[in-house]
Amino acid sequence: MTGARKLLTRADLEPLAHAALGPARRLTAVTRLRGGSKKGVYRLTFDDRRTAIAYVWSPDEDYWNSGAGESDPRAPFSHASGIDLFTAAHDRLADLGVRTPRLLLADRTGRHLPADAAVVEDVRGGTLEEALQRDPDPAKAILERLAEALEAMRAHATRAFGKVALVDGGGTSHGTSCAEVVRDRALLDIAEAAGRDARIAGACEALDERIRNLTSAVRPRDHHTLIHGELGPDHVLIDAHGHPVLIDIEGLMYFDPEWEHVFLELRFGRHYDVLRSRGPALDEDRLRLYRLAMRLSLVAGPLRLLDGDFPDREFMRDIAEHNLQQALSLLRNAS
Structure with a gap:
């Protein structure tokens, strides 16, 4: 992809945010966090100052999508991106008591956003x-x-x-x-x-x-x-x-x-x-x-x-x- 990538806006992510946390909260700001090369990572800020994180798996968010992103699930080192890999990993770690951000919503329907997406808790203690x-x-x-x-x-x-x-x-x-x-x-x-x-x-x-x-x-x-x-x-x-x-x-x-x-x-x-x-x-x-x-x-x-x-x-x-x-x-x- 050679052109400028389209970052998601508050209007784009509002339906997903409401599906995850309910319509009573108003989404006031969206910030794309640095560092992601395979998926978009967005901080969702609500009118009560609470926050959550949205993961978005789409071609516009994947900087490896020039061919290297093709995935064969039977290849251990194939492209490690996608909601199915994420939810399987999340569930396995949760079963073992290993802490990951709490999953609030996993959406494969495309109803709230034209891409697979998940919403998780925002862990704010830094890295x-x-x-x-x-x-x-x-x-x-x-x-x-x-x-x-x-x-x-x-x-x-x-x-x-x-x-x-x-x-x-x-x-x-x-x-x-x-x-x-x-x-x-x-x-x-x-x-x-x-x-x-x-x-x-x-x-x-x-x-x-x-x-x-x-x-x-x-x-x-x-x-x-x-x-x-x-x-x-x-x-x-x-x-x-x-x-x-x-x-x-x-x-x-x-x-x-x-x-x-x-x-x-x-x-x-x-x-x-x-x-x-x-x-x-x-x-x-x-x-x-x-x-x-x-x-x-x-x-x-x-x-x-x-x-x-x-x-x-x-x-x-x-x-x-x-x-x-x-x-x-x-x-x-x-x-």
Whole structure:
């Protein structure tokens, strides 16, 4: 999409807001929140000063919709967007006692808005990322509660792997193992990034070989645990009682916990130790494969997003550049 995107207005969202919270409240303001690349996230403000959040899944809200947004539910890393993925993830986490924003309305009818949409509670305590930047010591208690939530998720194991909506519905994913799925994704990421950056192109053969060698060292595993898949401190809100609240949950899946922990290590940095101390025993062979594959994903994905009209372009370039350097460093250190 090359033209200017149409943001939803108060008039657009009023029917949805009334369906979720009743006609007695008057919607007075609508604000699209920053950061969303797959769905629109709007704060709804009412005349009694209460607020709620609307999630909207539509092509105008999805910056990945230039072809990369095509979704195969049997592919664990396919486009993690849509109301069915959201509600399946929400219900699974709620069953486990893991806090997410309370669901007020899930609407697939198109009667209130010409798109799938949901309305959830507005958790106003800021993000864990902001709390850690302000003062890490008080935030440690929230980290410990987050570790407890991850422990509850890990305790829910299945033999199958893949997105929660698929597996909980009795489906099976493509591929014979998580490691194989990660390998194939990494090889695709190398090829895509090589077409956009000469440095990856120059290291393409060496990266391919390294990914294949790392995969061959991974031993089979017959169980998988529940993971968020993209759990950075910006995807954790803090409620009024100081409890962590997980958001952007559409990618929730059953997978190797090493994939989650590679991302946690990357995003939480020096604060990761609190999460690791309550974590499972991790397989070093998987960690080596997943660390390189994760870096390659965080090069190819942002570069792909920059092919379109994603607005925060410098931020996305910085992510791609940082992870490109890290991927090449992992390759050099292996030789």
